[in-house]
Amino acid sequence: MSCVIPLIYKEFTEDFFSSRGAAVYLVGCGILSVFSLLLVSNTELSLLDNAQAVYMMGAIIIGLALLIAVILGSDGFAGERDRETLEIMLITPVRPVDIAMAKLAGIFFSWLIVFALSIPYLWAVGSTGQNLWPAFIYLFIAGSFLVLIFGGFMLGLSARMKTFKGALSIGLTLFLLSAGPIIIGPSLRQSTIGRFIDRLNPFGGALNMIDSVVVDSQNIFFQLPHLAVLILYTVAMFWFLYAMTRRVEL
């Protein structure tokens, strides 16, 4: 465990203090700023009530965080392999599973940064409306679960993939598959097949949970099915990550 903490620190400094990390968070802020400006300048969007605006902003924040998680997860082992630094990591007395946990902690820290950066935007669009504090809480919970699920799954995949590009292409495909039902709109998701897919899709479930809390003001008992799905996926992710990183090859 004492070797894992320096690894976590290394991941954090690489992701936040480097130019690449700074650029990623700056682009994220830029996207949130553009959406915020659209909310005030577009006639249709400016009529949204605060709860609806907070929900839309929350969906964008989670989408951004998942993209970052997919990129960092894909880079976890496959990127080190491309940069020829994986061998150096594997000859240390740290187990590959512990390396994976440290990288997962780094991915989680990136989510904490994204969440911290998004708080002013959420306050700006939702401060005069309803359910702002529940929005913060459920967005943090949903985002944490989703980032761990997607980031951890991509880490496990990158442990077995030869190149970062290959891992990233699979990760982006999975991200689009998860986001696809949400993009096609609520009316198609109301069909039997749409509802079934929504129940299985962790991203869809998380957004439904935020919608139910922020817009419909429903209490925690309505969120239990969504939370159960997220917990199940998280457990499955940890099992998958452990199985993929028990033995890592160069």
Place this chain on the structure above:
Amino acid sequence: MAVCVLLLPVVCPAADSGSVHVTIQPPAGTFKMGDKPVFKGTVTNTGSNACQGLVVYLSLVSLKAGREHPVDLEDWSAQKAVRINRLAPGETNRQDWSMRLIGSGRFGIALTVVDSNENRPIVSNLVRFDVQQKATISSARILPVAAGEPLLLIVIFMLFQWRRRSRRA
């Protein structure tokens, strides 16, 4: 021999000046910004001759005291004019006029029918209604955050980079 040409005015068999009756009814309930109410319009031929080619259109005005002005219906996504091909004597044509309430305040709405055989358009009564303000997004909060946060982030990262270079030096 002088030919006297007497120009007689062409007189169309005009409907009676009161041959078309037009009304508009608001939906029940109160209105607030963002709502999409549907106003019910009716055009009735009360004359003895059929009317053809009637054009019916909606007019909306803002009745804010001291700042009365016509409202551009395009912004309110309201339906454009409707043409009634033929209206038999005693027949009533009904229309649904939906619009999205994108402003708050006091408004007046009226339905106007233009009959090419009449000298004056026929206008319904003015229906007054109030649209309540809704808590929407405040630009005073969003603009500083949207502009300020990326700038703040840039400054923080530049400070970090400068400190790291100073330490290395």
